[in-house]
Amino acid sequence: MGQRTISGDTVYQGIDLPADDLLGDADCRICAGLGWVSYKVMVGDPRFGKAEPCPCRIELLTSDSAQLIRYSNLKALERIRFDGLSGDGPSAKSELRYLYKQAHNRCLEYASAPKGWLVITGAVGLGKTHLAASIVNEAIALEIPAIYMPVPDFFDHLRGASNPYEDSGADDFFVQMREAKLLVLDDFGMAGTTAWAKEKLLQLLNHRFNALLPTVIVLAVPLERLDPALRARVGDGTITDTLNLDVTSGSPVADLGLPEEQLLKRMSFDSFDPRGNRGRTLSRSQSNSLHYAYDVSRTFADAPEGWLVLLGDTGVGKTHLAVAIVRERLEAGESVAFAFVPALLDHLRFTFTPDSTVNYDQLFEWIRQVPLLILDDLGAQRTSPWAEEKLYQLIVHRHNARLATVITTRGLSADNNDPISSRLKDPSLVSVLAIDVPDYRDQELQRLSVEDSPKPRYGRNRRISS
Secondary structure, three states, rough: OEEEEOOOOEEEEOOOOOOHHHHOOOOOOOOOOEEEEEEOOOOOOOOOOOOEEOOOHHHHHHHHHHHHHHOOOOOOHOOHHHHOOOOOOOOOOOOHHHHHHHHHHHHHHHHOOOOOEEEEEEOOOOOHHHHHHHHHHHHHHOOOEEEEEEHHHHHHHHHHHHOOOHHHHHHHHHHHHHHOOOOOEEEOOOOOOOOHHHHHHHHHHHHHHHHOOOEEEEEEEOHHHHHHHHHHOOOOOOOEEEOOOOOOOOOOOOOOEOOOOOHHOOOOOOOOOOOOOOOOOHHHHHHHHHHHHHHHHHHHOOOOOOOOEEEEOOOOHHHHHHHHHHHHHHHHOOOEEEEEEEHHHHHHHHHOOOOOOOHHHHHHHHHHHHHEEEEEEEEEOOOHHHHHHHHHHHHHHHHHOEEEEEEEEEEEOOOOOOOHHHOOOOOOOOEEEEEOOOOOOOOHHHHHHHHHOOOOOOOOOOOOOO
16 A cells, blocks of 8 residues: 655545545545545644545535535434424513514524524523524525534534544544534533633634634523633624523513513504604694604614603603614614513512512612613602612612613603702713603594504614704
8 A cells, every 4th residue: 555645745545445435526636535635744743644634525525415414413403494483482471482583583584595603592492492403404405504513512522533543533523613614503601611622612613703604603501601712702793693582581580671562562663653643733842852752762772872761741652662672672682671660669579578589689680780771650659768769779870880771751850959860860871852742642632543544654764863
């Protein structure tokens, strides 16, 4: 058995194999079908004495559509497809079904034309793996080579394929993961991050990130719990789209955090009529106040920053705009909490009862720190020293931390010494939107409105005019 030089710096053991036994492309000018390459390098070079898979071997593994299923590593997940999934997801909670539907549509879109990175996060049992498997199966149906790989299995494969005498197995596997046309990494963050594991995972991520290779990452833990180096890459927003199936995953209670399902369905920016209740003619100042509140709220929903105070009488559209903001942020996969102020205080009080399974400190800290908080109907709560103290603590913390907040209220105290009202009037942080229009819910006017033509629908691109 002699050596055969295929290219200037590539040497092979000259083995004549039948075509069916070739590991690479028989017409490959580099390896002549052997599928492996070794390099003429100096002793001490990391490649010295090692064989690496030829590029043609990787291409061969992924070019034959008949091999795509085997190549995908789906196993039992081969049967999971988008058309077999419920569009509402597995959860009975309305807010989670809403999020799942949005994620389902985005994953289907991604699978048809993989581009960039997709990160799917949420609690166990919300359908993350099913969405990931469906992406792979949809890609295969379109003859796009794809690999599904749980991260713990990735490490097991690397360890099992490595031995001190022949490292080619590990190298072959790693190159397949690194160069896959579409790679889905499930259970990301579940395996222990030893120095070796972290290094191999970073090598994989950095290569795919720099090469802009389509990658789907299913997080087994919240993003903030990942190793900082891994989090910096996975959380990079330049090519990454994050789908959060459980925006209330950090919430210690199940029934606090989002509006009721009927409100989410009914109250959107598209269903809000900035002309007011059309059974009554608005004055110019009234019309301007409503349009301005609509425009500012819509702009805020695109990129929440600072505070909004929606001020006005009952029925002028304050809650509608607040819920519309919630919808926009949910569709963007962001964490948001919506709380009717009297109900929030009731939840806090309940934590002190023997039947409560929620710790007060846990609940209050979640409300204090959530990235976007909507407090609906501030001032409707029963006043007591305890209630005032809790609201004061909440508002002062979010004011000092400059955390995005929306507050609806029927009035602000004229007393500038009031510690809550003074912060709601802070012009450096707060935009106060006074809405001065008739009640939308006036029954007689509603009847008149029904007889009129349909309401116009305002597009997403509407912005505040300068």
